[in-house]
Amino acid sequence: MHAPLLVTHDLGRRFGGLHAVKRVSLEVHAGELLAIIGPNGAGKTTFFNMLSRHIDPSEGRVTFAGRDITRLPPHALPAIGMARTFQRTNLFWELTVRENVRLAVQATMVGGYPVHRRLGAYGEVAARVDDVLRRVDLEEHANLPVNKLSHGDQRMTEIAIALGSGPQILLLDEPLAGMGPTETEHAVRLFAGMKGNLTMLLIEHDMDVVLTIADRIAVLNFGELIAVGTPEAIKSDPSVQAAYLGAEPPC
Amino acid sequence: MMAIESLPAATRVRLRDGWLLVGVVATLALVPLISPSRFYVNLAVEVVLLGLWAASLNVLIGFTGLVSFGHAAFFGLGVYTTGLLIAKLGLSMAPALLAGVAVAAVAALLVGIVIVRLSGIAFALVTLAFSMMVFTTVWRWSKLTGGDDGLTVSRPPLDLGFVRLDLQGAAQFYYLALVLVLCAYLALSRFLASPVGAALQAVRQNAVRAESIGIDVHRHRLLAFVVAGATAGLAGSLYVLFRGFAAPDLLHWSASGQVLLMTILGGIGTLYGPFLGAAVFVVLQEVLSTYTQYWMLPLGIIFILAVRFMHGRGLLDLLRAMRR
Amino acid sequence: MIPGDVTFWAVQILNGLVMSVLLMLITLGLTIIFGILLVVNFAHGSLYMWGAYVGMGVLSLTGQFWLALLVAPLVIAIVGIGIERTLIQPMRSQPVILTLLLTFGLTLVLDETARILWGSNPYSINAPDWLSGTIRIGSVVYPIYRIFVIGLGIAVALLLFLFLEKTDLGTVIRAASSDRETLEVMGVNTSRLFMLVFALGSALTALSGLVAAPMLTIYPAMGHNIIIDAFVVLVLGGLGSLRGTIVASFLVGQVQTLGAVVMPEFALVVVFAMMGLVLLVRPRGLLNLGRLDDGH
Numbered sequence: 001m002h003a004p005l006l007v008t009h010d011l012g013r014r015f016g017g018l019h020a021v022k023r024v025s026l027e028v029h030a031g032e033l034l035a036i037i038g039p040n041g042a043g044k045t046t047f048f049n050m051l052s053r054h055i056d057p058s059e060g061r062v063t064f065a066g067r068d069i070t071r072l073p074p075h076a077l078p079a080i081g082m083a084r085t086f087q088r089t090n091l092f093w094e095l096t097v098r099e100n101v102r103l104a105v106q107a108t109m110v111g112g113y114p115v116h117r118r119l120g121a122y123g124e125v126a127a128r129v130d131d132v133l134r135r136v137d138l139e140e141h142a143n144l145p146v147n148k149l150s151h152g153d154q155r156m157t158e159i160a161i162a163l164g165s166g167p168q169i170l171l172l173d174e175p176l177a178g179m180g181p182t183e184t185e186h187a188v189r190l191f192a193g194m195k196g197n198l199t200m201l202l203i204e205h206d207m208d209v210v211l212t213i214a215d216r217i218a219v220l221n222f223g224e225l226i227a228v229g230t231p232e233a234i235k236s237d238p239s240v241q242a243a244y245l246g247a248e249p250p251c
Numbered sequence: 252m253m254a255i256e257s258l259p260a261a262t263r264v265r266l267r268d269g270w271l272l273v274g275v276v277a278t279l280a281l282v283p284l285i286s287p288s289r290f291y292v293n294l295a296v297e298v299v300l301l302g303l304w305a306a307s308l309n310v311l312i313g314f315t316g317l318v319s320f321g322h323a324a325f326f327g328l329g330v331y332t333t334g335l336l337i338a339k340l341g342l343s344m345a346p347a348l349l350a351g352v353a354v355a356a357v358a359a360l361l362v363g364i365v366i367v368r369l370s371g372i373a374f375a376l377v378t379l380a381f382s383m384m385v386f387t388t389v390w391r392w393s394k395l396t397g398g399d400d401g402l403t404v405s406r407p408p409l410d411l412g413f414v415r416l417d418l419q420g421a422a423q424f425y426y427l428a429l430v431l432v433l434c435a436y437l438a439l440s441r442f443l444a445s446p447v448g449a450a451l452q453a454v455r456q457n458a459v460r461a462e463s464i465g466i467d468v469h470r471h472r473l474l475a476f477v478v479a480g481a482t483a484g485l486a487g488s489l490y491v492l493f494r495g496f497a498a499p500d501l502l503h504w505s506a507s508g509q510v511l512l513m514t515i516l517g518g519i520g521t522l523y524g525p526f527l528g529a530a531v532f533v534v535l536q537e538v539l540s541t542y543t544q545y546w547m548l549p550l551g552i553i554f555i556l557a558v559r560f561m562h563g564r565g566l567l568d569l570l571r572a573m574r575r
Numbered sequence: 576m577i578p579g580d581v582t583f584w585a586v587q588i589l590n591g592l593v594m595s596v597l598l599m600l601i602t603l604g605l606t607i608i609f610g611i612l613l614v615v616n617f618a619h620g621s622l623y624m625w626g627a628y629v630g631m632g633v634l635s636l637t638g639q640f641w642l643a644l645l646v647a648p649l650v651i652a653i654v655g656i657g658i659e660r661t662l663i664q665p666m667r668s669q670p671v672i673l674t675l676l677l678t679f680g681l682t683l684v685l686d687e688t689a690r691i692l693w694g695s696n697p698y699s700i701n702a703p704d705w706l707s708g709t710i711r712i713g714s715v716v717y718p719i720y721r722i723f724v725i726g727l728g729i730a731v732a733l734l735l736f737l738f739l740e741k742t743d744l745g746t747v748i749r750a751a752s753s754d755r756e757t758l759e760v761m762g763v764n765t766s767r768l769f770m771l772v773f774a775l776g777s778a779l780t781a782l783s784g785l786v787a788a789p790m791l792t793i794y795p796a797m798g799h800n801i802i803i804d805a806f807v808v809l810v811l812g813g814l815g816s817l818r819g820t821i822v823a824s825f826l827v828g829q830v831q832t833l834g835a836v837v838m839p840e841f842a843l844v845v846v847f848a849m850m851g852l853v854l855l856v857r858p859r860g861l862l863n864l865g866r867l868d869d870g871h
Contacts, residue, residue, distance in 0.1 A: 083464070090457065090460045092457050373810045377854070380810075380847055508679055558677050559662065
């Protein structure tokens with residue numbers, strides 16, 4: 001579509017004898033929704049974890065907006081515009097939805113260590129929190145503690161937190177996991193609406209969803225990138241069909 | 252890398268109930284007027300100063316999720332820095348106080364840099380080792396510190412340039428201590444209510460998530476550690492001025508255990524809970540030591556029973572639960 | 576001031592080895608308990624002290640040192656079982672910090688009880704006749720008892736390794752430290768396992784206390800300083816790592832002993848500084864094998 005925003009160069013990771021990710025070179029274009037698919041154990045989450053800097057690569061590089069981020073600490077990413085969600089819901093369990101999102105907003109919006117200012121005094125923080133809550137349609141439950149929410153709402157909160165960082169690119173690790181049909185539809189509409197303004201990199205198993213909203217699809221198998229392309233191209237790619245033999249076929 | 256699973260904050264961490272604070276401070280202010288005997292004033296000073304010490308520990312435990320088994324180190328550094336500067340160099344009160352806080356803060360910074368990256372249990376063990384290192388140094392270096400015999404520290408005047416106060420009376424010093432502790436408490440309160448404080452609590456609840464939304468976990472932990480250490484140093488400096496005497500047992504790990512008990516007993520969900528814990532502890536110690544010289548034994552048993560059956564909930568949490 | 580002759584240094588190194596053995600026995604107990612139960616037993620130093628007192632009791636009753644060597648660790652192992660059943664086991668579903676606090680409180684109780692029973696004044700016991708006297712190696716004259724202690728340490732370490740590698744129970748213990756859930760599925764009685772491991776750890780520290788007694792004096796606070804060194808060894812070696820414990824025991828033992836000779840006031844400072852430097856570079860211990868709180 002447009003200029004590449006996030007690029008991996010021969011990115012790889014070994015765990016002892018296991019070569020979990022092998023020389024993956026992938027370009028994510030600005031504004032697109034790129035879905036990563038592949039059978040279980042293909043190395044998708046390991047790949048993701050290298051992008052979000054939760055593990056170090058054994059080989060290769062990652063660049064974001066032209067800047068080498070291969071060795072950046074994880075907490076430096078939101079400031080440069082990268083945010084991620086987790087496969088297992090990972091919230092601040094004692095806090096409300098609003099407070100969860102507020103933490104993410106505050107972490108990128110409030111600079112320095114303002115130990116003397118009250119948290120409530122930051123109008124711009126509250127404004128962005130409200131905006132995010134509106135976009136994900138969680139305003140109704142905003143003041144509930146997250147441990148009282150339904151699983152689907154918790155997954156949405158997970159996404160809301162990531163949005164709170166005001167990112168340019170959103171890394172979504174199986175965001176629809178455990179969601180019911182209505183919630184899934186809601187989330188899909190949300191993603192579709194954000195395309196163009198926000199770049200999204202998405203790991204997902206639900207092939208119907210992937211084929212509907214992805215601009216491009218990348219297929220990983222045994223740690224290797226075996227195909228990248230539009231949904232049509234991937235659907236008819238024989239190596240992709242071979243990889244999925246025995247598991248869900250893409251069509 | 253994970254911190255020790257946080258203790259259950261039975262209620263969400265709160266900072267101050269305004270009227271409660273006013274009421275308590277007013278009551279404390281009235282103590283010397285109600286009872287002329289030094290006994291109650293001394294008791295009140297102990298509660299106030301040990302309470303600040305315990306509250307500073309709670310900045311670590313209740314708000315940041317870090318457990319320190321060596322918080323006596325910073326209290327003790329305040330005691331001995333201030334004490335030695337007065338006894339050996341004749342400094343007046345204000346610079347000696349400031350120096351006590353400064354030394355404790357710097358020590359917390361140096362130790363903190365190394366340990367904030369450790370897992371929760373390793374962190375706790377190293378804080379313990381550090382405090383015993385300070386204890387052993389103070390204890391063995393008897394030429395400087397007097398070792399087991401202790402150090403006598405006469406209370407110097409408070410010389411602020413424009414005014415000079417000789418606070419020799421117990422009640423006079425008590426009011427100074429009360430004012431300073433109140434200031435420290437309000438400063439901590441403000442700190443914890445700021446975005447930085449919110450980030451600390453995020454670190455406590457879910458360090459991994461905090462990191463992924465952009466919070467520098469190590470740096471925030473270090474900040475909390477230095478703040479806690481400096482505040483403990485202030486409590487210690489005031490303590491030696493109040494007592495007029497410094498002894499190494501204030502640095503021993505059993506002292507760290509006592510302040511830990513005060514904090515947990517009072518409740519880690521608030522900044523003022525530890526003050527209640529300190530009050531209970533001081534009274535309990537008073538009562539028990541009139542019956543036996545082995546008062547550590549029933550104290551230890553109470554400690555065990557409290558943790559075993561209250562599961563980390565403090566007295567404040569119990570009171571609140573009963574009120575419901 | 577610092578002597579330059581070989582004999583002096585040889586003796587110091589041997590003394591360092593003795594210290595290493597004492598530390599190793601205590602810390603192996605700590606690290607095994609942590610590896611399986613994910614709990615650090617703060618009362619370990621008190622059990623060390625009780626091992627010495629109980630051993631002294633057996634010695635004064637029977638006059639047989641070897642009997643004390645067998646009985647004291649056994650008695651303390653039983654005490655350990657009692658602690659595990661009443662205080663550790665019921666808290667398994669609670670945050671682990673509470674268990675740590677419990678064992679902290681337990682230290683107060685055990686120490687004061689010892690003070691009540693035996694008073695604060697130190698006792699001394701002598702090495703048995705068959706281990707007393709000195710032996711001459713070259714220019715070095717060294718107490719036989721201390722050689723015995725070093726030998727005992729090596730023997731115990733070897734026995735422990737054999738036990739863990741070659742026996743069924745040992746294999747279960749090794750498996751338990753990496754995968755608790757699988758064991759339960761396999762039908763292993765993890766509850767009984769935890770009890771046994773705690774007993775073993777307690778026995779090891781009690782043995783250390785008894786073995787130390789003829790060299791030092793017996794008094795209620797005798798566990799305090801050495802447990803700090805043990806914690807340093809534990810962190811330096813990496814929590815849960817047996818190999819790390821052995822290496823770290825050696826290191827700390829030597830540094831502590833040499834430091835006590837060269838700069839007695841600051842020996843602990845040196846040990847601590849060394850630990851700090853290592854941790855800066857290797858937060859998971861010397862061999863990078865240390866476990867995090869969740870066992871990983």
